[in-house]
Amino acid sequence: xxxxLQAQLSVFKYLLTTRMKGVEKYPVVMMLExxxxxxxxxxxxxxxxxxxxxxxxxxxPEECFESVEECGAPVVTVAxxxxxxxxxxxxxxxxxxxxxxVVYLCxxxxxxxxxxxxxxPSPYLIFSIHLDGSEKTHDRMVCKDGxxxxxxxxxxxxxxxxxxxxxxxxxxxxxxxxxxxEFFDKNMRMGVDGMMISPGYAYEKAPQQDIFLKMEQTxxxxxxxxxxxxxxxxxxxxxxxxxxxxxxxxDYDCTPWGLPLRNVFGWQRPCYLMAEGGYASTYKxxxxxxxxxxxxxxxGNPKCANCMTHCGFEPTAVRDSxxxxxxxxxxxxxxxxxxxxQKARATSDAIVASVENGGAVPAAAKPSPRDTAGVH
Ligand code: SF4
Ligand code: SF4
Numbered sequence: 001x002x003x004x005l006q007a008q009l010s011v012f013k014y015l016l017t018t019r020m021k022g023v024e025k026y027p028v029v030m031m032l033e034x035x036x037x038x039x040x041x042x043x044x045x046x047x048x049x050x051x052x053x054x055x056x057x058x059x060x061p062e063e064c065f066e067s068v069e070e071c072g073a074p075v076v077t078v079a080x081x082x083x084x085x086x087x088x089x090x091x092x093x094x095x096x097x098x099x100x101x102v103v104y105l106c107x108x109x110x111x112x113x114x115x116x117x118x119x120x121p122s123p124y125l126i127f128s129i130h131l132d133g134s135e136k137t138h139d140r141m142v143c144k145d146g147x148x149x150x151x152x153x154x155x156x157x158x159x160x161x162x163x164x165x166x167x168x169x170x171x172x173x174x175x176x177x178x179x180x181x182e183f184f185d186k187n188m189r190m191g192v193d194g195m196m197i198s199p200g201y202a203y204e205k206a207p208q209q210d211i212f213l214k215m216e217q218t219x220x221x222x223x224x225x226x227x228x229x230x231x232x233x234x235x236x237x238x239x240x241x242x243x244x245x246x247x248x249x250x251d252y253d254c255t256p257w258g259l260p261l262r263n264v265f266g267w268q269r270p271c272y273l274m275a276e277g278g279y280a281s282t283y284k285x286x287x288x289x290x291x292x293x294x295x296x297x298x299x300g301n302p303k304c305a306n307c308m309t310h311c312g313f314e315p316t317a318v319r320d321s322x323x324x325x326x327x328x329x330x331x332x333x334x335x336x337x338x339x340x341x342q343k344a345r346a347t348s349d350a351i352v353a354s355v356e357n358g359g360a361v362p363a364a365a366k367p368s369p370r371d372t373a374g375v376h
Contacts, residue, residue, distance in 0.1 A: 004123035014074040027073035033263035034059040046203020084111040090118035112154035121162040177225035194237035219248030241317035258315025272311040
């Protein structure tokens with residue numbers, strides 16, 4: 001992960017204490033979609049094909065806060081639709097930060113520059129900018145010219161104003177792994193705080209259906225694109241175990257309750273990607289009344305067969321990292337070798353200190369003496 005150290009420690013504290021309490025099913029990241037309306041119509045999007053009366057619906061800030069408090073996840077990703085269209089998005093974001101949630105505000109960035117003044121930089125706030133590759137590829141996938149340039153300009157302005165900014169990239173059929181390796185280099189040179197990447201999910205409602213990768217294609221694509229990722233110093237905002245999974249080096253099934261979605265209909269069943277089971281009115285009801293055996297690779301559900309998205313499988317990778325001390329150290333070591341040495345050392349030392357403290361977050365996470373000595 002590449003979020004601020006303060007935010008990382010609050011997430012680690014939550015994960016450790018939840019694990020120590022023996023809770024079996026718990027949320028890691030809550031997805032919040034306060035509206036479906038968007039100012040783009042991307043080829044692979046399965047979120048915006050609703051009638052106008054649904055596209056006009058908005059969750060109020062109070063509905064958002066009530067759901068976030070009930071769910072209890074330490075991280076909230078605000079998506080849509082385009083969240084910046086929501087008239088109260090600034091109130092929603094500030095309310096989540098006030099509740100000490102790590103907040104990812106997803107945006108296609110078209111409206112970001114003129115809305116930046118509505119937000120304040122915070123260690124708990126990260127702009128997650130939709131960027132599906134280099135200029136030609138991105139503009140093709142969002143079906144509109146000029147969007148890439150608008151996104152890059154907004155990223156640079158947000159960085160200059162002190163915000164944390166990450167990119168969020170979906171990979172589709174036929175994309176060139178070599179082009180994406182250059183794209184990752186370019187993002188890092190631009191100074192983004194992290195990159196998120198996932199194969200697309202074959203939404204039934206997506207306008208184009210021939211663009212989604214099958215599982216073997218996903219393995220092959222990511223093996224090629226991510227080879228020597230540690231040496232390259234790319235900072236992906238994922239558990240290293242999830243990246244291994246994408247490359248076919250780990251075999252996981254999904255954890256759909258780990259990344260639940262609240263939208264204008266309620267809590268979507270079973271997961272962020274599909275609404276086959278309808279909607280629950282609370283997260284508790286979602287957990288207790290969903291027949292989870294119907295979903296995931298092992299279920300044989302054809303809608304799950306090729307799914308390898310981070311929404312379903314990152315929570316599994318995170319749970320795996322916390323399944324034992326050996327696994328945890330493996331994850332910390334992997335994390336530390338991918339990151340720049342100073343930031344990695346500060347983070348991994350703080351994490352280990354947190355473990356040794358029985359899950360307590362150190363009052364001040366300081367870089368270790370090794371950082372200043374520059375030891376790799
Ligand atoms: S920007 Fe996001 S929500 Fe809007 S159409 Fe594209 S993928 Fe869908
Ligand atoms: S595999 Fe899991 S995350 Fe993916 S669509 Fe099925 S239930 Fe959802």
